[in-house]
Structures are given as C-alpha cells and as structure tokens.
Amino acid sequence: MESWEEKLSKWFNSYCNSFKGLTDEQRRDFDIKRDHSIRVANFSVQLADKLGFSVEEQKLAYFVGLFHDVGRFRQLKEFNTFNDAKSVDHAKYSVEVLNENGLFEKFEMEDVGLIITAIQNHNKLQLPGKLTENELKFAKLIRDADKIDILKVLTEYYSTRNGVANHTLTWELPKGSSVSKTVAKEILDEKLVSKKNVLSEIDVKIMQMSWVYDLNYRFSFEHLLKNRFLETIYNTLPKNDLVIEIYRNVKVYSENIIYNR
Numbered sequence: 001m002e003s004w005e006e007k008l009s010k011w012f013n014s015y016c017n018s019f020k021g022l023t024d025e026q027r028r029d030f031d032i033k034r035d036h037s038i039r040v041a042n043f044s045v046q047l048a049d050k051l052g053f054s055v056e057e058q059k060l061a062y063f064v065g066l067f068h069d070v071g072r073f074r075q076l077k078e079f080n081t082f083n084d085a086k087s088v089d090h091a092k093y094s095v096e097v098l099n100e101n102g103l104f105e106k107f108e109m110e111d112v113g114l115i116i117t118a119i120q121n122h123n124k125l126q127l128p129g130k131l132t133e134n135e136l137k138f139a140k141l142i143r144d145a146d147k148i149d150i151l152k153v154l155t156e157y158y159s160t161r162n163g164v165a166n167h168t169l170t171w172e173l174p175k176g177s178s179v180s181k182t183v184a185k186e187i188l189d190e191k192l193v194s195k196k197n198v199l200s201e202i203d204v205k206i207m208q209m210s211w212v213y214d215l216n217y218r219f220s221f222e223h224l225l226k227n228r229f230l231e232t233i234y235n236t237l238p239k240n241d242l243v244i245e246i247y248r249n250v251k252v253y254s255e256n257i258i259y260n261r
C-alpha cells in the first residue's frame with residue numbers, strides 16, 4: 001500500500017514535470033525548488049515530531065512543507081523570475097495551485113484553514129498579529145523549516161563554491177565591500193534584515209544571519225548550531241569590527257535560546 005506521503009510526493013513530482021518547454025536554466029531552477037520542497041517537508045515532520053505534534057498534525061506539517069513553494073513553478077514559467085517584487089507573491093500562487101488541483105478536498109475545513117495560513121505567511125517579513133494558537137503552530141513551523149533548509153543549501157554553496165554562480169542564492173548582486181548601514185542597524189537591533197535594504201552579497205549574508213531573530217523553535221536553533229551555519233557564513237565575510245560584532249550577537253543570541261528555553 002502506498003503511504004500518504006508517497007502519494008503526495010508522486011503528485012508533486014508529476015506536477016513539476018508537467019511544465020513543458022523550459023529552458024535548461026529554468027529546468028535547473030525547477031530541480032532546485034523541487035529538492036528544497038522535499039527536504040523542507042521531511043524536516044517539517046522531524047520538527048513536528050520533536051514538538052510533540054500528533055500523527056495527524058505531522059501529516060499536515062508534511063503537506064505544508066511539500067507545497068509551500070509549489071507556486072514557484074508557475075511563477076518561473078510565467079514570469080521567468082523568482083523575484084516576487086517583479087512578478088507575483090509566490091505564496092499566494094502556491095495556495096491557488098493547490099486549490100485549482102483539488103488538493104484541499106480530502107481535508108476538513110479547519111485543516112484547510114491551517115494549511116492556507118501557514119503557506120500564505122511563510123514568506124512574509126512577519127506573521128500577522130491575529131493568528132490563533134493552532135495557526136501559529138504551523139505558520140511558525142514552516143518558517144523555521146524553510147529557513148533551516150535555505151541555510152543548509154547556502155552554507156554548502158559558500159563552503160564548496162566552485163565559481164559557478166547560483167543566482168537563486170546570490171540574487172545577482174554586486175559583491176560589495178562592507179555591510180550597508182541600514183542592514184547593520186537592523187541586525188544590531190535584533191531585527192530581521194528586510195530584503196529591500198540588501199544591496200550586495202555581503203548584505204545577503206548578513207540578512208541570512210539575521211534569520212536567527214525569526215526562528216521560533218528551540219530544535220531549529222540546535223540544528224543551526226550543530227551544523228555551524230552561522231560560522232560558515234561568517235567565515236566567508238571580510239573581517240572587521242562591525243562584522244565581528246554582528247556575528248558575536250547572533251551566536252550569543254542563539255546559544256542563549258538553547259540554554260534558557
């Protein structure tokens with residue numbers, strides 16, 4: 001008997017493969033997003049298990065993880081970019097794709113609400129203020145799982161960089177020589193760095209470090225520290241007082257969460 005997860009991942013793969021006439025570059029970007037989604041789904045279940053979610057809730061976590069970015073494929077096909085500001089909100093597209101393909105039909109109304117809220121808010125700077133406890137549970141979970149996987153991919157890329165630029169990771173920005181002022185201010189204020197202030201590859205890395213201020217669960221911090229994500233990013237940055245201060249802050253913040261939570 002095919003498991004629920006197998007059925008879903010089968011549907012997911014055939015949906016990815018249903019897009020025809022892609023360029024080689026688009027095909028590569030599709031593969032990157034497909035692999036990311038599968039890893040996020042698996043990490044979401046791991047996280048949900050650690051958090052003591054029920055089996056049914058773990059299924060929802062898997063579903064949200066697998067499909068949070070499913071709108072990316074249509075976005076790339078229609079607009080040839082992953083840049084939401086230049087195209088559409090990909091999270092909104094993800095919900096539309098699921099709805100149009102009848103993927104919500106097997107769920108209770110309440111669960112559909114949880115899924116939609118989690119997916120729709122996974123890419124926003126902040127979660128909206130008025131979420132219920134249950135909505136928050138899943139919305140926080142996908143935000144953590146998504147960030148942890150991006151950090152994994154990025155740090156692998158930074159440490160094995162072979163000259164082939166991956167624009168889905170660097171956004172084709174100039175290398176830069178120092179941290180931009182507004183970016184430095186945001187991270188030193190223990191805030192997420194907003195994409196609009198990011199001007200160089202150095203800023204991108206600082207923004208990635210600032211994600212610690214938006215991780216929700218202790219297990220995510222454990223994973224982050226165990227895999228040395230922060231060090232790996234720091235090691236690729238030019239060393240100066242500001243960079244050292246930023247690194248020290250994010251590291252101490254993360255360690256404190258593990259020891260105090």
Ligand SMILES: [Fe+2]
Pocket residue numbers: 068069090122123
């Ligand atoms: Fe996303």
